[in-house]
Amino acid sequence: MNHAFRTTFLMLIIAVVAAFAAASVYPWPEPVVISGAVNKPLFEGFDTRNVRSIRVETYNEDRNEVERLLVRRKGEEWVLPSHSNFVADNGRQLGAIVNLLLDKTVLEKRSDNQEDHLKYGVIDPATSNNSVNRSSLGKKISLSDRNNKELASLIVGLPLKNDPKKLKHYVRIPGQPSVYVVDIDPRGINPDFAAWVSPNLLKLTQSTRLKDVTIDSYRLDLDTNDPATRNTSYRAQLVVGEKSFDITLETADENGSLKETPPNDAQQRAIQQAAGAITSIPFSGVVAKSKLAAKSLRKPSDQSETSAFDSMKKRGFVATEFDNETWQFESAGGTVTVRTGDGVVITLHIGAIDNQTRNNSLKLNHYLMLVAGVDESLIPEPDKPEAANDDSGDKEAQKTYLRKVAERDQQLQIGRQRAAALNESFSKWYYIISEDTVARLRPELKVADL
Numbered sequence: 001m002n003h004a005f006r007t008t009f010l011m012l013i014i015a016v017v018a019a020f021a022a023a024s025v026y027p028w029p030e031p032v033v034i035s036g037a038v039n040k041p042l043f044e045g046f047d048t049r050n051v052r053s054i055r056v057e058t059y060n061e062d063r064n065e066v067e068r069l070l071v072r073r074k075g076e077e078w079v080l081p082s083h084s085n086f087v088a089d090n091g092r093q094l095g096a097i098v099n100l101l102l103d104k105t106v107l108e109k110r111s112d113n114q115e116d117h118l119k120y121g122v123i124d125p126a127t128s129n130n131s132v133n134r135s136s137l138g139k140k141i142s143l144s145d146r147n148n149k150e151l152a153s154l155i156v157g158l159p160l161k162n163d164p165k166k167l168k169h170y171v172r173i174p175g176q177p178s179v180y181v182v183d184i185d186p187r188g189i190n191p192d193f194a195a196w197v198s199p200n201l202l203k204l205t206q207s208t209r210l211k212d213v214t215i216d217s218y219r220l221d222l223d224t225n226d227p228a229t230r231n232t233s234y235r236a237q238l239v240v241g242e243k244s245f246d247i248t249l250e251t252a253d254e255n256g257s258l259k260e261t262p263p264n265d266a267q268q269r270a271i272q273q274a275a276g277a278i279t280s281i282p283f284s285g286v287v288a289k290s291k292l293a294a295k296s297l298r299k300p301s302d303q304s305e306t307s308a309f310d311s312m313k314k315r316g317f318v319a320t321e322f323d324n325e326t327w328q329f330e331s332a333g334g335t336v337t338v339r340t341g342d343g344v345v346i347t348l349h350i351g352a353i354d355n356q357t358r359n360n361s362l363k364l365n366h367y368l369m370l371v372a373g374v375d376e377s378l379i380p381e382p383d384k385p386e387a388a389n390d391d392s393g394d395k396e397a398q399k400t401y402l403r404k405v406a407e408r409d410q411q412l413q414i415g416r417q418r419a420a421a422l423n424e425s426f427s428k429w430y431y432i433i434s435e436d437t438v439a440r441l442r443p444e445l446k447v448a449d450l
Contacts, residue, residue: 042104042173042182043152051098052146056189057125059137066128066137069191071097073146080196084288086429088196096188100141101152108181110170120170120179121157139189140174156186199280201370201431202338202346203422209341211378212239213275216335217442222318222352230330232256234445236263238275247271251445270443277440278338278348284365285432287315287354297371297427300326315367315430316351326373333366336441343378343415346422347371350442354432366438368431372422374415379408 054071071078071088078094079085088094110120117123118136125137138155145151157170160181167183190196204210214237221229232252239246247268250258263271289297290311296304302322309319309327316332326345333350340346351367382404385397 037106037109037178037180040106042106042154042171042180043101046102046152048098048102050145050151051143053144053148054097055140055142055144056097056191057140058189058191059125059128059134061135064134066125067191069193069196071196080193083193083286084428086197086286089198090196091198093188093190093196097141098143100184100188101143101154104154104182104184106180106182107168109178110181111179112177114177116179117172117177120172122155122170122172122179124155124174126174138172139186141189142174154184156184156189194282194284197283199282201281201283202278203425204279204340210240211339211341212237213278213339214238214337215271215274215442216337217445218334220330220332222313222316222330222332230256232258233334234258236267236271236274238271245272267445270445274336274441274443277437278336281348281368281431281433281441282437283368283431283433287367287430287432289428289430294427297327298423300373300423312369314352315369316353317349317367317369324373324375326371329369329371331369333438334442339375339378341378342418343374343376343412344419344422345373345375345378347373348441350438351430364435365432366435368433370422370426370431372419372426374412374419376412379411379415381405381408 052073055068057066057068059065060067070081071094072081073079074085078088080088110116121136122138123136125140128134128137136157138157140153140155142153143151153174155172155174157172157179159166160168160170167185168181169184169186170179171182171184172179214235216235217233219231219233234252235250235258237248239248247263249261249263249267249271251261252258288294292308293312296308300322304322304327306319309317309329312318312329318330320328320330322328329347329349331349332352335350336348338346338348347370349369349371351369354365354367356365382401385394385401
């Protein structure tokens with residue numbers, strides 16, 4: 001009797017343990033807390049028109065640190081204070097982030113327990129030093145007005161596992177324990193500099209008529225100031241025609257002299273891709289030029305001395321002469337020159353290697369400098385007719401000529417204005433570009449192909 005009782009009792013214990021084990025792994029639905037906040041706006045009365053600053057914070061697992069970025073409205077522009085007030089001109093990113101917290105409705109209230117913050121990934125990244133599990137740090141966005149008064153702030157945590165679109169996320173308002181569920185796309189909460197700036201450095205538009213792109217591939221040791229150290233590889237030019245384009249290639253012999261060489265198919269593809277790369281030049285940061293150099297580049301004049309650009313040498317750029325109303329430079333890594341139909345010439349100078357370590361990457365970065373000018377030969381002068389006489393046909397030809405002269409003058413004026421606007425933007429900065437970007441702009445043509 002006792003034996004049977006013990007056997008039954010033991011089986012009961014085993015059954016209870018098995019039930020608990022099964023319950024622990026069974027995907028029970030998350031409990032939903034009943035709350036008056038459900039189906040109501042997360043931020044009542046929030047108006048995007050009052051936003052004057054944006055602050056984002058996220059945890060970077062690869063670097064094991066919290067990254068932060070502040071974007072602030074200054075006049076009519078948004079700027080990045082941590083990058084010398086460089087203009088944040090990626091309108092798509094700005095629009096997405098400013099509207100991210102607009103009209104967010106609470107779908108569920110999941111918890112009021114602070115201990116659940118780790119579980120839902122809504123720990124404030126500002127407390128990263130005290131966090132037990134940094135992977136549970138959320139993405140934080142804070143929007144403030146002109147007086148730095150916070151208008152709306154949110155920590156976005158993990159996505160709901162049962163949401164196929166991955167749009168429903170756990171969220172929490174900083175300083176409050178409650179965890180809610182809302183529809184939100186946190187990808188815009190991005191502290192990466194490159195996400196906030198437009199890679200269209202040359203400000204090219206669909207109406208910009210490209211005339212040609214010239215690649216001068218060379219290396220120059222600027223420490224010696226000796227032209228003999230220039231190691232020329234090739235010069236390639238892509239000329240855009242009405243319905244097609246032509247490519248010419250000059251390659252350097254053992255003495256450094258350029259000789260025209262028929263480009264093979266691989267070379268043509270590489271040059272064509274390089275010409276296409278000018279429309280989007282990603283850059284990971286900027287460095288401000290000296291005030292004297294920036295001023296001399298903003299309004300080029302032969303009254304400036306080359307000594308105004310002495311500070312640029314360590315970045316890989318040396319001023320050589322003032323020509324065609326523009327300062328000319330030698331660059332450590334060659335140049336890419338872009339010419340457009342309105343007479344504007346933009347030269348991309350590839351400089352020295354940036355020795356600062358960024359993003360823990362083993363890849364090298366380079367300095368890039370841009371200079372704009374005007375080449376009047378890009379807009380040819382109209383042919384002048386013979387002196388008008390009493391013949392009405394000659395008078396009409398003279399009128400046509402004068403009209404074309406006026407049109408050309410107007411085109412050149414527009415080109416000068418665009419070049420001046422570009423130099424206003426270019427003059428202040430060195431842009432930091434990656435090796436990959438350099439390779440796209442100035443491709444390495446294989447020696448065997450040359």
